[in-house]
Amino acid sequence: NVTLQLASIEQISFDEFIHSIPRVTLIGLFHSALADKTPMKGIQMFEVNPQLCMRLVELLCGGTDIESGKVAASDDAIDDKNFTDIELAILREVLQELGKVFQNSWKDIVQMETALDDLDTNPQLLQTMSPNEPVVLTTFTMQIGDMSTFLNICIPYVFFEGISDKLSFRNWFDSSQKLSKDDERELQRGLNNVEVSFETRLGSAQMEMADFLHLEVGDVIKLDRKTSAPLDTYVNGIPFYQAKPGKKDGNLAVELLDKLEGDPEDE
Incomplete structure (x- = not known):
């Protein structure tokens, strides 16, 4: 280095x-x-x-x-x-x-x-x-x-x-x-190699520290979202889509349902 x-x-x-x-x-x-x-x-x-x-x-x-x-x-x-x-x-x-x-x-x-x-x-x-x-x-x-x-x-x-x-x-x-077609292709080529994080959150919960310290295997934590409700999917920490969980070819997967309204500059 x-x-x-x-x-x-x-x-x-x-x-x-x-x-x-x-x-x-x-x-x-x-x-x-x-x-x-x-x-x-x-x-x-x-x-x-x-x-x-x-x-x-x-x-x-x-x-x-x-x-x-x-x-x-x-x-x-x-x-x-x-x-x-x-x-x-x-x-x-x-x-x-x-x-x-x-x-x-x-x-x-x-x-x-x-x-x-x-x-x-x-x-x-x-x-x-x-x-x-x-x-x-x-x-x-x-x-x-x-x-x-x-x-x-x-x-x-x-x-x-x-x-x-x-x-x-x-x-x-x-x-x-003005931006030429070559500039656009060069910009796109550069962005194609940029890595982004993609995550879907099942929900969240809040509890007191005393309850957290007494958690054991088998305990159930109630989340703030119903099992039938769509899940929020985040790109680099920003909510972009709503999704439905499922499986595909034996792997966990999500199906994108709707795009969330957000700041156009973040897209």
Whole structure:
């Protein structure tokens, strides 16, 4: 289990970003394109520090002991080591999954496809943009077991130039936009997997605590409903139907009779 929280968003220069991360770290280089295959400007970078990389490799290779002291001897030893080809192959899959999350996070604003281009372990040799180019640095805090660390996403300013007109709140929540058939199908597809509780109550009774404490097997409790009266059926605790109890194929069952009047917003 991983806990991820947004720590900060700030605008800095690319050079400041490079000097704020370890001298040996893992950087995933991504590019994005719009749904019509128009490439978006700039290279997006995901920086995963060596401590987190080694923890992920340990867990993905079957390790179950997530005590930080047993994953690596020391942080300095990790900082000075180079990643092996096997470790990079494992971590490439992790970075690809992060790219999918990045792509999906933009879907309400713009449809895009994000792909991993390459992995780099020496930020000092990166020449993807000029040192003074402004970038947006988004930092997340990540908790894995007893280990707390950071994950950085670096996005150059030119990335936003082509979609700046879509970044206003007015475009996100424009009530004048009509719901398309695709939106309706997507909403229905999402709701189909939502679990709801469905229960039918035979009735209820009230009694004093003294009577409750003296209950024994075989005692009869009188409910507030006649045996011939329809039963209330609840969906997520809200009464929706009246039903008649019975059996079907040897199992207890209820037959829905009428729909109860309720708040239309609850339906």
